[in-house]
Amino acid sequence: MTIERQSSALPGENTTSKAAGFMRAMGAVVWKDLSAELRSRELISAMLVFALLVILIFNFALDLNPAQRREPTITAGVLWVIFVFAGTLGLNRSMAVEKDRGCLDGLLLAPVDRSAIYFGKVLGNLVFMLMVELIVLPIYSLLYNVNLFNPGLLLVILLGSIGYVAVGTLLAAMAVQARTRDILLPILLFPVVLPVILAAVKASTGFLDGSEMDLIRPWLNLLIVYDIIFSAVAFMVFDYVVEE
């Protein structure tokens, strides 16, 4: 006869130890992603080379005169196209690494809240994306002769990246299950992340052309709200997304 236990908690397990377990698992996933990337440098180098190529392509394709190059609208637009394209590459690769060797199953087998795995992956991806952005900004400044070291712009880049990575990691976990994952992710991601890109471009333009804070604030608020809503949605649905 099989004994059926009523609670899934271990003896002595309480909310504090659950929270500690959540943080420990999240930290372990971040540590694992950063350690593997520091060793292989596959993801960062691919994102970086791609970002630099896009900068060069825009430089030639738009054929802008020096005054046009410093236009805040163009700068903000080109910057966010670079971040979004390079970010998609990183998100795809980050989940593909988990899937290709069956490691996603290894993560899902761990007795932790699966949203800890999601937030761990989000933090890892965010670090990679911010690293690429920090390298792209001075190069872009140099090539387009525009000063991008504006605290407001850096804040927008941080908020926009959080929203982009929060949605992107969730959709990458969904797309990685499909055979056509490489093409599926951008198709799923771009429509959903459109409000982030729109708000980020508008807020970036506002900071670059020195607009009044009253004009920028609605876009910043939209970014913050989007970041919170999508982090909450991902927290709730990640378990279902990764399960068969």
Place this chain on the structure above:
Amino acid sequence: MIKVRKLVKRFGLKTVLRGLDFEVEQGEFVALLGPNGAGKTTFLRILASLSRPSMGGVNIAGYRLPDQAAAVRRRLGVVSHQPLLYGDLTAEENLRFYGRMYGVSNLQERVMEVLELVGLTTRRRDLVRTFSRGMQQRLAIGRAVLHDPDVVLFDEPHTGLDQDASAMLDTVLQEVAARGRTVVMTSHDLARTADLASRFDVISRGVISASVQRDEIDPNDLLAFYRQALQES
């Protein structure tokens, strides 16, 4: 330790498991035999809480699946034909990572113990991508038993291994089972399982079609038993 009742698993219109019943006592080593497509891996994925049953009840160590999946996972180790290891981390780093995920106490000590168990102490600082398939599979077993689970599930662990690597893996498997753990292993390699398991179950067309204890059958008759079970299902 494991009790499965009327388990059904459907993928769209295709029914893979058709009311499967299965029971394993603590300390038993059950070899789950069956041809390709019989539902072995699907069944093991449900036991591992990686897939939800469409119908039926699964109870492991007193906990129901899928409702109490986290409690089941604490007591479960899984080895599949993929190693579930990160190639860009060393053997030791892989075990430390999984140890943190499982909340293993005295982690460094336990990692060294497990590396000793699977015979990889001298290679602990090497990247896993430099390991042979056999070494990766041994490390995968180390990963699966790191948190000292009550139940270990093996999904065709010998896949892709040569004779020497398979023999070495068998030694590790015997050690894992000798520590009183309950083991369920899927395989279609009858010769390999004959020396390892204490019970042989045949899965065919989504149900357990036959079952025999090791002491009830001559190892030489295992192939005939298997063929007969498939014919009758």
